[in-house]
Amino acid sequence: MHVLRPTRLALVGAASLALLAGCSGSAPSPAAPAAGITVTDAWAHSSSAMASAGAAYATITNAGSAADALIGASSPAAATVEVHETVVVDSPDASGGRMMGMQPVVRVEIPAGGSLQLKPGSYHVMLIGLVKDLKAGDTIDLTLKFEKAGAITVMAQVRES
Numbered sequence: 001m002h003v004l005r006p007t008r009l010a011l012v013g014a015a016s017l018a019l020l021a022g023c024s025g026s027a028p029s030p031a032a033p034a035a036g037i038t039v040t041d042a043w044a045h046s047s048s049a050m051a052s053a054g055a056a057y058a059t060i061t062n063a064g065s066a067a068d069a070l071i072g073a074s075s076p077a078a079a080t081v082e083v084h085e086t087v088v089v090d091s092p093d094a095s096g097g098r099m100m101g102m103q104p105v106v107r108v109e110i111p112a113g114g115s116l117q118l119k120p121g122s123y124h125v126m127l128i129g130l131v132k133d134l135k136a137g138d139t140i141d142l143t144l145k146f147e148k149a150g151a152i153t154v155m156a157q158v159r160e161s
């Protein structure tokens, strides 16, 4: 009698563990997008009256089991929208110095279970040819295009730069 009890408890424990494991491995809950890519904390710099370009940022999380990639962006707020990365380049004045520059990127991979942060000094969305000034408190639509997840549109809040 005393010997059976711990065995039965152990079996119950193993069964519920198996259920939990099965749960986490199954299809995502209805609230989550099927592809596993989510875009959060989207925001953009406010622009001065003279500026024709701005930048937008966001956090991209890949909760899926396969890698995806950011392959482009668009927004009604600007004529041209590109994904850029900030790089350190040789100064053009031949002084041997280094300076910050940026260049368009065609594809940024986001590993399964990983995330990509678009932020100042790193990857960012360049808004070229702003349709109107970006004022703090405004929101703009920002669409990020992914290789597998397709287009995801979020509202980016304009913050004081």
Ligand SMILES: [Cu+2]
Binding pocket: 055, 084, 085, 102, 103, 124, 125, 126
């Ligand atoms: Cu840029």
